[in-house]
Amino acid sequence: MSKAYSIDLRDRAVAAVRGGMSRHQAAQRFAVSVSSVIRWCQIERRTGNTKPGKLGGHRPRLLEGARGYVMERIAEKPDLTLEALLREVHARGTVVSLDTLWRFLKHCGHSFKKKHFAKRTGQA
Helix, strand or coil: CCCCCCHHHHHHHHHHHHCCCCHHHHHHHCCCCHHHHHHHHHHHHHHCCCCCCCCCCCCCCCCHHHHHHHHHHHHHCCCCCHHHHHHHHHHCCCCCCHHHHHHHHHHCCCCCCCCCHHHHHCCC
16 A cells, blocks of 8 residues: 655645745655645645544445344354355345455454364264
8 A cells, every 4th residue: 555645744835835936846846746745735734634534434344234133143053154145135135246255254253164074973
């Protein structure tokens, strides 16, 4: 992920523009892109400072709204396959991929690993 330019650099570029320098000249002087200087000037005009916004972001989990249902179904039927659970989730109107369901369950601390046959049947 890229890193934001320093606030000091941003402030100096915006101050140069306020002092009469064009945005193109300020960009060349401070070795940044013209679009960066333009954006910094817009941010400064809108907020009063050149502080960068948050980089990156948080994507909400698509199954968060169905968490209660999914957890309830797993509690009711622990041997439910991932594919069967996916069909049930789709039937309720939440369309996600098998991989998304898997990652959601992994995040919730659930695993769909199969037990060894000998352990399941009590045979050794």
